[in-house]
Amino acid sequence: MSSLQFKRIRICSEAEQAAMELTFDPKRTLLWGPNGAGKSAVIKSVFRAIGAEPHGELPGWDYRAILALNFSFRGREFTSVRFQDLRGLFEGSELLGATTSDEEWNEIFSEAVDFQLRLLSRDGQLQRASPEHFFLPFFVNQDGSFGSHWDTFNGIRKFQQSALQTLEYFARVRPPKYFGIKAEEQGVKVKIAERRAEITTLQRTRLRLKKTQRALPVRLNQREFQEEIQELTRRLLTLSKAQEDLRKHIIEDQDLEVSLTEQISMSEHALKVHEADFQFAARESIDKSEFICPTCNAKHPESFHMFLGLAEDARELNLLRERLVHMAASAKERLKRNRSKAIALKRDFSELNALLATKKGKFTFDDFLKSRSVLVADDQLASEERLVRKEIEAHERQLGEIKISLADLEKHHDAKAPLKLFRTKFAKALVRLEAPNPTGVSKWPLAKRPDASGSRHARSIFAYYSALWHTMVTDGRLPAPIFVDSPNQGGQDKENLQKLIASVVRAAPAGSQVVLCHEMYVEAFSDGKTIEFKKGSKLLDGATFKRLSREMFQYLAVARTYLAQVKDVDGGSEAESQPGPDVARQRVSISGQRPNSEAKQRDLFEP
Template structure:
């Protein structure tokens, strides 16, 4: 399992000449401060520096504030610098890796250093794209503006991917390895290519058909190669007709046999009903003699129950006869349809026969001249047809191979085990958060709860906690910091809020890094507390000099690199 940690962050406002440095403990951090003291600004800076923009906006915040974040991946340290959409990445020695204002280029650099190799299909461009930092942090950041509801709206921009939520959760919980999603994205791309080739092939077939109505493609050929192509085309058409004819003949024979059987059953049912009518008339006769058994000479009187049972048997028999007639009508229609298709095939056979017969007659100069234009068109059409068919076969082979690869990568037994753990964690979390127990046996990874009132945020917290515990399990792929801002949602009372804080402080995985934003102090233990106490002034004047010495040289290096890249691009454009 790969490990990601927040280490330090420096924020620098040139407009206000203020700055702030915050150091994070590798485990539990409490970010405490009243409303408007900068908790959300600090937390948002962590993610915006790395290219993941949370929902919502900030008031009284300098948009040009520069932020430098030190983070580590499996013990290797990096520095990410951001100012108003421009970003740079440095290694532990503060040597530049990349400097760019292009979000796609930055996302690729982030994925490279974190080894985050999840991919998606871009909905607009229909191409495979690497996931971005927002995908990386989505399951681990609970913000005030978009996370405490029933939808995934924590970060901006994720909707450009095609249904990313399920893939992100399955990636981090280990349901499917990263190779599965790369194969899925490649299959989606190959499927679109296959559909496009098939569409072009159908258009070509229609073009050939329309062209043949005005200028026949069949007739005397000057070129031996084109004549051979035409024979091959006729042979292919005859073979296809033979295959269709065999299928239709078999279907017609089966339907006729079934129809004969149904008609025989209908006749037997009608005969039985006729016998019933005769027997019923005898039983209802009031002056008829008692029934005498020919074996023991016992007399049997006609009871009402006997007549009733006899009538019920007749009713069932009538219903059976009706159903048999309905079935026979359906079979008869299918049989007629098969015979009609056979007749249309016979017409095609006759057409091909007439074309072949024309080759036996004496060639005329007018036939040759009239055939020259058709011959050229035929050669062009046939070449295009072969090219498209080869492309279709290649794309179809790729789709089949990728589907087989996906099947081999997704193990049903492992998936069930992971989902069972996730569901049990969710149920346990609800109980710890003083919510009623529920049946979660069919709950999905993407099944965010949708409860109203104070129970809503607690059910969301139980859901997130189940995801975090599952990601920390044996099949998880990353150990990523969990950030919660803020757990006091929907006016939790004096009973539920302590339960929420206790759950966060004691029930979450012990080894993960945790950052919690909270308005008031708490008696539950945290490894480090960061106190913000001045409204609308999270940055401080007394930290400006130290932060400027660290951040400013990196800012200059970033802008110098970006200016150099622009100059080189201009030289290439002007040819200098």
């Protein structure tokens, strides 16, 4: 299992017209500085760029910023780009896939990095594991990794028992094929349980029917019933349209009322200014026998026509204000009427909707039983029960085949050795880090996190993660980089925490890439790359935006072009028909043409 390695993160905020760029050392990178300087924002952006959502909020952060993460895997160079829900994966300048769907992105990412883990979603669907699962064992998040639960990423609990299966996958407690088959087994069990619940309901219904000894003669005209339902539906649609029209009128009247109120205020202000100017001109004219402009102080011969013009302006302003007041009163009255109508329509809509639901519900079960005899109804239910039992038998045969496959996999795989190695490493790490020694380390479950309190709790957590890393290492390399966002100690145990982290870094698998965020400089990173973050300094700057923005916007343009082509080919929206990663590579390249086309492809990254 080769290692994924992060190369560079770029963050481009169009709203702030600012950006940043940060490269990672192949072995060790230290981001150090005081709290609030932006270290966690950079780390969380790294994982958000690749489709994972770290736990914890970033106050004041622009979540609409464009993110681009360069990483390598097995000699291939990738760029993962994200803008809100839009995510795209590039290899060089060629787009491998783009989507706004989480499930589709999981497919694209897993295909690129050979992540074979499949999990069962909460709704019983077998799906590819997400990037959050890929990085789960290797990211120590100060906002979610120091508790007793797996809260490192927000989306972990979308799947059933996902943390345990992720750790077993990377620790090789189970072979990769095991998890897909195990999830399939769980899905079949859920289906069997659902069918058995259906049989219980059918049997209970049949028992109640048998207590009724006579038929219930009811004349039920299905055509008339359907016509009644259609009429109710038409009335609902009419009411819905009327509600929409009223909403539009209400919004327009509200805007008009605000606009007229502002215009009335402006006209009254103009009248006050005009009156003051008129009085000034009159006073100066009496004193000096000449007309002085109140605005520019220019002198003019005293003129009856000049004062008559000012008086006419005042009259026009008064007329304008009166018209505006009248229009505002009309708008308020109309708004009041429309609001009253909206309330009445809402009440009518609710009553009609409830009536429609009641009639539909009555026909589905109650009217069916009343329109037929007990014997006919019992025959129908018995037939349905037989069909459900056949489904259960088919699922049980499928379950038996799955159990045979699982047993065969487990027979040829040693599940005990990785667990033994993990517990040994955990015990040694607890001693080395002088952490509290919990009870039962010799039988410690792989997914159980240490649960302690006080400043020494961090020692137990780091000992646990260290044991995981050394269990998951292959040929001196880990599947993903180690990221540690050290906790805020608030001035407590800072010196000991620094020593602790240095010890963990030195003990990390030799071939692993390690990125650490810490308040203080850590000497253990002196042979790697160190970046100081200063409080008060801006994380993003305008000069970097000018340098990066063109390429970042071109990434988005290519991804959006691809999505538009997918919609055109499928004849529908992306949500209706979303291609998988294999289809994505067949449909579009970075040039916007089909692969294998004889036409020369033009690189969209060129001007």
